[in-house]
Amino acid sequence: MSKLTCFKAYDIRGRLGDELNENIVYRIGRAFGQFLAPKTIVVGGDVRLSSKSLKSAVTNGLLDSGVNVIDLGETGTEEIYFATSFLQADGGIEVTASHNPIDYNGLKLVRQNSRPISADSGLFEIQRLAENNDFPVVTQRGQYKQFSVLANYVEHLLSYIDVKNLKPMKLVINSGNGAAGHVIDAIEAQFQAHDVPVEFVKIYNNPDGSFPNGIPNPLLHENRQDTINAVLENKADMGIAFDGDFDRCFLFDENGEFVEGYYIVGLLAQAFLAKAKGEKIIYDPRLIWNTIELVEKNNGQAVMCKSGHSFIKEKMREINAVYGGEMSAHHYFRDFFYCDSGMIPWLLVLELLCTTGKTLGELVGESIANYPSPGEINSKLIDAKAAIQRVKDAYEKNAINIDDIDGVSIEYSDWRFNLRCSNTEPVVRLNLETRGNKALMEEKTTEILALLRK
Structure with missing residues (x-):
């Protein structure tokens, strides 16, 4: 055997x-x-x-x-x-x-x-x-x-928005030669059939398993440039890039700036709570302050859950949450069988752009300023457990809160961080945020990485 x-x-x-x-x-x-x-x-x-x-x-x-x-x-x-x-x-x-x-x-x-x-x-x-x-x-x-x-699936996707709300918009959509192209084409056809004034600028839309433009993984900085360039060249309102099986979408604002998944969680939480007050929203322990603030401000209930799709789907069913979001750009929806979707998020954000009259940069700008984060930073380490323990020992004594729901999270009054081993790769992931202090964010990120990689 x-x-x-x-x-x-x-x-x-x-x-x-x-x-x-x-x-x-x-x-x-x-x-x-x-x-x-x-x-x-x-x-x-x-x-x-x-x-x-x-x-x-x-x-x-x-x-x-x-x-x-x-x-x-x-x-x-x-x-x-x-x-x-x-x-x-x-x-x-x-x-x-x-x-x-x-x-x-x-x-x-x-x-x-x-x-x-x-x-x-x-x-x-x-x-x-x-x-x-x-x-x-x-x-x-x-x-x-x-x-x-496909036709039934696209009909379901479009049920999350009211197409009558959509105003003239230009979107850059990068399918990365992965599986998303045929769905984008089908959504575009439906928009045209309903006279929706949204224009698609499609790049790498054709499926090609040899991935001539690189593996579709927009989390890699080198894979973002083509989307950024297309947004700027076309003066688009938003850029959307997918991974290979498009269960995640990554968004770029009108200036071609990559928007971390963390801030999209808060945005989508607000979108759902605007339609139904008091609903439960699930978030993961890596980055939390912005999500908690926005959910509570919009009369929702914020519920923490260990990251990982099986944990979040189970928790969503248990408490009947309307939406769950991970900062890794996995977004889960009650009406989508409690599953994650990479197509529903950008449709909801598109509707928000149209109904608020704000740009994506304006919609997330305040959150980014209030809770700056360097994004997830990965370290390949020989002894991950010992490295995490070393960091924990150094920071736990003056902390106001420590939890081990998922890796270790250590919180101070003005900054916090989470360290965890990946479930899918041999790396340790660091996430860190501060209360409106970018210099402190940079200082503490450098400090922790030096200790972690010692």
């Missing part, structure tokens, strides 16, 4: 060849079928060159387990979330490596009602079955069909 190293805390991800190949993925399909005993599963895949053959392998694994498969074709992850619930399937599988390097791929799994399957809800049991590779004989092979839910 060979150990499969591609199973992570939230999904399956690995280097092509040794960690992930058609044989392994076929076994995962069989294991998924045995674990869930589903009747019907929806499958889709991103644009990576390996996704088609891996999707075919996982499909065959499911079919050989007696499971019916609905193949959605080339999709982003959230199309699988949507189709699983919309078609009332028993689960879904997206073949994607999102923003990982080109020689990687992976699988994201959900069960009925688009609920995530992760480490604490069956993923390691699926791993065990796949490793054992000892599957029962199934007499009746499942049935296979291809089907598209």
Whole structure:
């Protein structure tokens, strides 16, 4: 029995060849079928060159387990979330490596009602079955069909806004040659059909798994420049860039400035609370002050939850939160089966630009000034635990609050920080914010990184 190293805390991800190949993925399909005993599963895949053959392998694994498969074709992850619930399937599988390097791929799994399957809800049991590779004989092979839910999915996306609110706007949209292009085209067609005066300037819109313009990961500074240039050249009102499977979108203001996901959480919280007072909003422990202030100011209830999609989705269901946001640009919506979407956020922000008459820079400017943050800073460390402990020892004695909900968060009256090990990469992540003091932000960031990397 060979150990499969591609199973992570939230999904399956690995280097092509040794960690992930058609044989392994076929076994995962069989294991998924045995674990869930589903009747019907929806499958889709991103644009990576390996996704088609891996999707075919996982499909065959499911079919050989007696499971019916609905193949959605080339999709982003959230199309699988949507189709699983919309078609009332028993689960879904997206073949994607999102923003990982080109020689990687992976699988994201959900069960009925688009609920995530992760480490604490069956993923390691699926791993065990796949490793054992000892599957029962199934007499009746499942049935296979291809089907598209694109029109229904786009109709659902547009239900979050009132298109009558939309005014003349110009948007730069960078799909990064990933999976987002076909959805952007479909939304654009709907806008045109309803005479919505929003113009799309599309860059890298065609899917291309060789990623000629770099892996679609707008968190990398070098991947932002093309979006920035296009915003400035076209005098656009906003720039939008997606990662590979478009479950995250990243926004740029009218001056081409990248807007950290943290400030978008506060913005979307306000948008929901403007429509329904008293709702619960979930936020993660990495950066918090701006979100708490805006939620409370708008008569909402701010609820902290450990970061990570499975934790947030579970918490949202538990307390029936209308919206949840992570500063990493994952945004979750009650009406989207408590799942994350990269398409809903920019539509909501577009509507806000039109209804408030403000630019994106104006909408987030005050928050950025009130709670400056350098953004998430990653450090590759040999002994991450010891490094985090070293920082904790240095800062905990005068702190007014310390919590370990997610890594370690240490708070003073005028600044705070969070340090945590990544669940998906071998790095320690630092997030830090101050109360309106940029110089203090820079000083403390430098200080902590020096201690951390000593």
